[in-house]
Amino acid sequence: MQSAQFSNYNIKAEITGVSFEVKGCENEFKQVILNIINNAKDAIVEKGIKEGKIKITLKDNTISIQDNGGGIPEDIKMRIFEPYFTTKEPGDGTGIGLYMSKVIIEKNMGGKIEVSNVDGGAKFIIKI
Numbered sequence: 809m810q811s812a813q814f815s816n817y818n819i820k821a822e823i824t825g826v827s828f829e830v831k832g833c834e835n836e837f838k839q840v841i842l843n844i845i846n847n848a849k850d851a852i853v854e855k856g857i858k859e860g861k862i863k864i865t866l867k868d869n870t871i872s873i874q875d876n877g878g879g880i881p882e883d884i885k886m887r888i889f890e891p892y893f894t895t896k897e898p899g900d901g902t903g904i905g906l907y908m909s910k911v912i913i914e915k916n917m918g919g920k921i922e923v924s925n926v927d928g929g930a931k932f933i934i935k936i
Contacts, residue, residue: 810845817853817860821845825866830936832917840909840921844873844932847905851877851930861929871934879925888923 814821830837845862852860855878865872880888887893889910894903913919919936 810842810849813849814860814862817849818858819849819852819860819862821862821864823864823866827866828869830869830917832936833912836912836916840912840934841871841873843905843909848873848875848877848930851875869936871936872931873934874926874931875929876927877929879928880923880930882925885923885925889921 810821813819845864848862849860852862852875857876857878859876861876863872863874865874884893884895888906890903891907892903893907894900910921913921913934913936917936919934921935922933924931924933
C-alpha cells in the first residue's frame, strides 16, 4: 500500500521474521500498523533523511517497527499515546492515531504496545 510513497521519498521497507496469525479485530489491527508506518515515513521525510529505512520484524507474536527518522524527543516520548497530543503542524495531524493504536492493541486485543529510541530512530514493539 505504501510502496509508491516510499519510492518517492527513497525509503526502503524491509520485513523479516516468521509470520504468525493474529486473532482479533483485523481491520483495526491493520490501521495500527499503517499508522505507525505512516508516522515513521513522516518523521523520515520531515527530518530530510536521504536514505530512509523502515524495518518490520515478526517474531514470537511480536511485531517491531523501527525507523531511522531521528527518534522521539525524550521530553515528549511518554506523551505520544495521549489523546490529541501531536507534534505535527495544525491540519497535518489530529493526535489520535497513536492513542487509538494503544486502545486497539491493549484494550481490544489484550496486547501491549511500547516505544523506545534506538539507532537513530524510533522502535515500536507490539506484543500480541
